[in-house]
Amino acid sequence: MSRTAAGWLRWYRSWEKQQESLNRNRERRFYAMLDAVAANLPARFTALDLGSGPGSLSARLLARFPQARCFAVDFDPVVQRIGRGALGTFAGRLCWVEADLGRPGWERALPAGKFDAALSTTALHWLDRPRLERLYRDLGRLLRRGGVFVNGDRMPWGADRPDLARLAESVWGFRLQRAGRRPTWRGRDVWTAWWDAARHDPELGPLFSGGRGRRHPRHRELPLSAHLRGLEMAGFRSVDVVWRDFEDVVLVARR
Numbered sequence: 001m002s003r004t005a006a007g008w009l010r011w012y013r014s015w016e017k018q019q020e021s022l023n024r025n026r027e028r029r030f031y032a033m034l035d036a037v038a039a040n041l042p043a044r045f046t047a048l049d050l051g052s053g054p055g056s057l058s059a060r061l062l063a064r065f066p067q068a069r070c071f072a073v074d075f076d077p078v079v080q081r082i083g084r085g086a087l088g089t090f091a092g093r094l095c096w097v098e099a100d101l102g103r104p105g106w107e108r109a110l111p112a113g114k115f116d117a118a119l120s121t122t123a124l125h126w127l128d129r130p131r132l133e134r135l136y137r138d139l140g141r142l143l144r145r146g147g148v149f150v151n152g153d154r155m156p157w158g159a160d161r162p163d164l165a166r167l168a169e170s171v172w173g174f175r176l177q178r179a180g181r182r183p184t185w186r187g188r189d190v191w192t193a194w195w196d197a198a199r200h201d202p203e204l205g206p207l208f209s210g211g212r213g214r215r216h217p218r219h220r221e222l223p224l225s226a227h228l229r230g231l232e233m234a235g236f237r238s239v240d241v242v243w244r245d246f247e248d249v250v251l252v253a254r255r
Contacts, residue, residue, distance in 0.1 A: 008085025051123025102131030
């Protein structure tokens with residue numbers, strides 16, 4: 001028997017819980033991102049949620065902006081199935097799109113036309129530099145003039161600032177200790193437990209076929225400088241950090 005909406009909502013809430021355990025700043029970062037949208041766009045707009053997962057950002061965006069529409073874009077069928085079941089379409093304002101961000105042609109899964117905003121949170125760190133730069137070039141074509149890109153993610157200081165990189169690592173370590181968790185590898189145990197449970201779920205398990213289903217990236221996140229340069233090369237302006245907690249960053253760029 002197919003799972004009810006209430007059952008999918010329990011999965012969605014369990015995703016929210018494990019994400020919050022990995023980033024205690026999560027809601028503050030959401031607020032900063034949506035404030036940046038409010039300051040740049042009219043009440044009625046159409047947005048992309050890139051690497052949407054089960055729709056955490058989309059849900060907050062549509063709740064705050066009742067006249068907005070959003071396309072939740074992700075390549076992972078597991079989290080998309082949870083989002084579809086838990087959130088539905090927000091009375092027709094939310095559309096789910098399966099596309100592999102940064103791959104050539106990913107944007108063909110979207111409807112024709114320009115978008116007013118593109119947002120992403122805790123997602124684009126999965127991309128290596130060539131795919132990230134390609135994605136930014138694609139967004140340069142997809143967003144209308146005056147549109148806004150907002151990215152909330154971990155963007156470490158690069159090799160040119162080793163002092164700040166060491167400082168951020170030290171702060172992360174004692175924050176985890178204070179929370180009663182081992183400062184080993186950024187919440188790996190919490191993340192792995194959630195995905196193991198999903199893999200053993202009778203409705204989600206089959207969606208892992210063909211190597212699908214997320215894993216921790218094996219490469220280190222690209223530094224903030226790579227994002228700044230990639231966006232500027234793609235034709236964005238006013239590219240800068242508008243909120244920060246050490247390496248937890250909200251980056252805003254205007255088209």
